[in-house]
Amino acid sequence: MPHEPDSETNHGDPMVTRRRFLHTGSLAAVAVAGLTGGAAGAPPPYETGQPPASSPSPPGTGPAPGPQVPAPLTLQPITAPTEREQEYAPAALPPDRRVGFAVVGLGRLSLEEILPAFGESTRCRATALVSGDRQKALRVAQQYGIKESSVYDYQTYDRLADNPDVEVIYIVLPNGMHAEYTIRGAKAGKHILCEKPMANTSREAAEMIQACRAANRKLMIAYRIQYEPFNTSVKKLVRASLESGKGELGKIKLLTMANGQSQGGDLKQWRLDKTLAGGGALPDIGIYCLNTARFLTGEEPIEISGAQVYSTPGDPRFREVEETVNWLMRFPSGVMANCSTSYGMHETRHYQVHASDAWAQMNPAFAYTGLRLQIGRKSPFDPRAEGIEERRLNQKNQFALEMDHMAMCVQENKTPYTPGEEGLQDHRLMEAIYESGRTGKTIKLPRVDKKDIFRGDPPKEAH
């Protein structure tokens, strides 16, 4: 039976051009200086090259659309209009027209989620594996019909360059290895899908973007929540309210978000090793609060404050990485986000959007399955009652959705919705969170008025 994750350990016209950026004035300049604190020598924030939308066209893909997933079959409805509308019967590309993926690192996420998700994908097929354990890799290859000649180790990894069955490399290694394998993968001529967090630092993230740009390859960060129907439906509610000033929820005021789990006591696990993990709860699971707040609003925080970074004294798990982080973000619309993450609390993966006329709650929000969306407001039937509506959508495989988006970008020469620039921005912000925690100061950030500034072409198949 598949293991229900506790999120991460499972167990759980961006496009600010240089000219436009300079227009943001001296306040922004101060903010930028503050943000570079954790990444000395990294390219200046918001200026790490061209915007995602202007990613160069990889040779061979050109402007011509790639293979199209056939239109879904519609079946005659058998229920009355009072019933939920039926979903379309899924349609998919035949195997020989799919994009080939090499999966790098055969740990929990690859074995429990990613490889099985190819079965629910419409555009992807697993065509190669990379692992340090050849016996394990051969066993897995047999299960998924991958050729023995397409099983590599970390030394032979670069030979993927000669494998025409591989177009995309999906990097599912400890965080501290993402930069090296992304850069080597791009040099081997492959597009890269990289797990979150993108890297250990903003400097590494910027290097990964540059390497993919130099090799003319696409780079996407695997932010599965941004491809998932429940969270996307909350995004639509939030955006409608922000755009009209009211919308279904009224005026949006506050997001409260938490992602936590109790981390096991195996002191050899890479998540407790700063070199391999980059940090503790924040980059591993707190990144969901950070990234989802940005995704729901489409805005970039202008301020990070009140950060508290705490580890239980004497707990050997937290000698190198932190246990708990709380922080506050303020967005240009005035929306605030109050976020918490911890390696010391039992399965906590929820958020609530607090607005003038209603609230929307996702609990769980960040799990792989079992997501629940509730909206609370005055009952339309009884003026003395609070009405709570549960919006039941069909659960989708989040890994299949994100991989299909990457494949669509390769086949149709689009920029991924969550490109490297999206991952880089999270790293800058995490560095600002740590800085706020260290100094006790409010960290000012450049004001960006355009929505979705670091995102590429929106996914079409998920919505």
Ligand code: NAD
């Ligand atoms: P894991 O420990 O289960 O697997 C890591 C794999 O890397 C193992 O196969 C291990 O053998 C291999 N590896 C190679 N070199 C290693 C080294 N020096 N030290 C340790 N392992 C080494 O980890 P995981 O949970 O599969 O996480 C892998 C990546 O996926 C991480 O970046 C993590 O943040 C991310 N992740 C994302 C999600 C998600 O929901 N998107 C969930 C879990 C993990």
